[in-house]
Amino acid sequence: xxxxxxxxxxxxxxxxxxxxxxxxxxxxxxxxxxxxxxxxxxxxxxxxxxxxxxxxxxxxxxxxxxxxxxxxxxxxxxxxxxxxxxxxxxxxxxxxxxxxxxxxxx
Numbered sequence: 760x761x762x763x764x765x766x767x768x769x770x771x772x773x774x775x776x777x778x779x780x781x782x783x784x785x786x787x788x789x790x791x792x793x794x795x796x797x798x799x800x801x802x803x804x805x806x807x808x809x810x811x812x813x814x815x816x817x818x819x820x821x822x823x824x825x826x827x828x829x830x831x832x833x834x835x836x837x838x839x840x841x842x843x844x845x846x847x848x849x850x851x852x853x854x855x856x857x858x859x860x861x862x863x864x865x
Contacts, residue, residue, distance in 0.1 A: 761865045764830075765838035767793040769858035773818035774851040777807030788832045791859040797835035798826030802853065804846060818846035821853040830864040839864055 765771075768791070771779035779802040784794035800823075807817035821844040826836030844853035 760839075760841050761863050762840035763858050763860050764790050764827075764862045764864050765796050765840065765842065765855060765858050766790050767796065769796075770856040771802060772854045772856055773804050773807050773809075773821065773846050774854065775807050775809040775818065777804040777809075777818050779804050779821055779853055785832045785835075785837075788837075790862045793859075795832060796838045797832055798823045798838060798842070799835055802844065807846075809849060809851075816849050818849060818851060821846045823853075827864045837864055 767784045781796045781800050781802055783800055784796050786794050788795045802821040804818040809817050823844045825843045827839050830837045840855050840858055
């Protein structure tokens with residue numbers, strides 16, 4: 760599905776409210792003055808409060824499982840607003856709350 764490209768300044772959260780950031784955005788392609796992110800790049804999660812029966816099991820990283828079909832950067836699919844990721848170690852989804860809206864991809 761078409762959607763806005765994900766960039767470094769996008770608001771990305773784990774299901775529990777932890778803040779996600781890409782480990783290495785693509786510095787060669789910029790949107791809204793910030794680098795975009797490609798599918799193989801994992802995200803790190805900070806501040807996840809997830810807790811199971813008193814034992815903390817926070818989201819630590821997230822790996823993207825879907826990306827753009829038609830747009831590549833450095834040979835890798837770029838991430839779109841509707842891309843999906845799974846957080847580790849608990850398997851919950853990553854939520855893209857906000858991103859730039861000027862550049863749309865498919």
